[in-house]
Amino acid sequence: MTTPFLSLASLGKNHWWRYLASVFIIFIFWQILGGIPLGIMVVMLLGDENPATDVNLETLEFTGIDPLWPYLAINFTLLGMLAGLLLSVRFLHQRSILSLVTPLTNLNWQLLLKGFTVYFLLTALATFAESLFRPVEYEMTFDFEQFIIFLPLALIITPLQAAAEELLFRGYLMQGISMLTRIIAVPVIGSSLVFMLAHFSNPEMQADETALLPLLYFLLALFLAIITVKSNSLELAIGVHAANNLFAVLVMNYANSALPAPSIFTASEIDPLASLISFVLIAAAFYAIVFARQPQEV
Numbered sequence: 001m002t003t004p005f006l007s008l009a010s011l012g013k014n015h016w017w018r019y020l021a022s023v024f025i026i027f028i029f030w031q032i033l034g035g036i037p038l039g040i041m042v043v044m045l046l047g048d049e050n051p052a053t054d055v056n057l058e059t060l061e062f063t064g065i066d067p068l069w070p071y072l073a074i075n076f077t078l079l080g081m082l083a084g085l086l087l088s089v090r091f092l093h094q095r096s097i098l099s100l101v102t103p104l105t106n107l108n109w110q111l112l113l114k115g116f117t118v119y120f121l122l123t124a125l126a127t128f129a130e131s132l133f134r135p136v137e138y139e140m141t142f143d144f145e146q147f148i149i150f151l152p153l154a155l156i157i158t159p160l161q162a163a164a165e166e167l168l169f170r171g172y173l174m175q176g177i178s179m180l181t182r183i184i185a186v187p188v189i190g191s192s193l194v195f196m197l198a199h200f201s202n203p204e205m206q207a208d209e210t211a212l213l214p215l216l217y218f219l220l221a222l223f224l225a226i227i228t229v230k231s232n233s234l235e236l237a238i239g240v241h242a243a244n245n246l247f248a249v250l251v252m253n254y255a256n257s258a259l260p261a262p263s264i265f266t267a268s269e270i271d272p273l274a275s276l277i278s279f280v281l282i283a284a285a286f287y288a289i290v291f292a293r294q295p296q297e298v
Contacts (some may be wrong), residue, residue, distance in 0.1 A: 005103060005177055006174065007175075011099050013092075019088065022085075022172075025092075029080040029081060031077065034076055034077035034079065034081060034083075035231075036081020038074060038077060041069060041070070041073050042057070045065070059203040061203055070220070071154075074259060078161045079161070079164065081168065082167065082168075083092060085164070085168055085172060100171035100172055100175070100234065101235065101238075102234065102235065103185055103233070104233070111233065111236055112235040112236070117238040119282070120243035120246070123244065126281060127278075134274075137268045137269065137271075139265065141262070141265065142200070154246065158245050158249055159238075161245065162238060165195075166234055169194065169195045170225055170228045170234055173194060174225060188226065189222070191225055193218065195220075195221035196214055204254075208287065210256065210272050216272065216275055223283045225239060227290070245259075249261035252265045252267060254266060254269065
């Protein structure tokens with residue numbers, strides 16, 4: 001039998017001070033070292049005395065510049081977070097990086113691709129259906145020259161960014177919390193709450209007065225945690241997260257997004273209720289498709 005996913009933290013060293021030191025290292029790599037390119041860009045924009053370019057320091061919304069630059073700078077912070085996490089797991093906890101993903105000896109790329117494909121197609125279908133009810137809120141913003149430059153970068157960076165978040169929240173954090181209790185709901189719900197809180201600085205969260213978007217982020221994290229426990233590995237969640245983020249930056253982004261990108265279409269705003277309902281339907285359909293029982297042979 002393979003080792004259950006949540007017990008993989010026991011393969012390494014788990015003294016309390018190691019977690020404390022790891023959190024410190026991850027924070028330094030994430031917010032300090034990883035934030036250097038973003039900080040340089042902010043300083044340059046604030047000091048260029050060009051009224052056509054600006055940055056909102058509260059939301060990190062950039063205006064008047066190619067969205068490729070803030071996309072790269074913001075993602076660099078998350079890649080820094082990934083570097084800090086990998087260093088902490090390997091040298092402080094002295095366990096393999098693979099143990100954040102699976103109890104097996106190799107990654108299941110087929111499972112990762114399955115999660116990506118199913119979720120991407122379901123999201124495309126739901127977005128198309130939603131656009132039929134609110135066509136005036138969607139605008140084609142396709143720029144071939146800009147998109148063709150952005151595409152290869154997005155196909156590399158966005159999956160890495162999604163994997164970084166999954167390794168931290170559904171891998172490291174969820175496995176770490178599970179060391180404290182045998183009740184599976186505690187690490188599942190606990191890691192989901194931390195994921196939601198970590199995204200409170202996103203512009204759409206601050207603009208939402210209904211509190212539905214924080215609920216949406218919590219439910220997304222909960223869904224990712226559930227399919228991770230159900231599949232006993234992280235590949236499905238990584239695939240889903242990558243599909244969700246790639247669809248946003250390539251196909252359908254929205255104005256004032258936390259992650260600016262030259263997507264094919266742009267929505268004027270986020271409808272929190274519609275987004276919540278859409279996600280619940282997508283998640284339910286995904287679960288039914290991926291975990292459908294195979295008919296028993298007679």
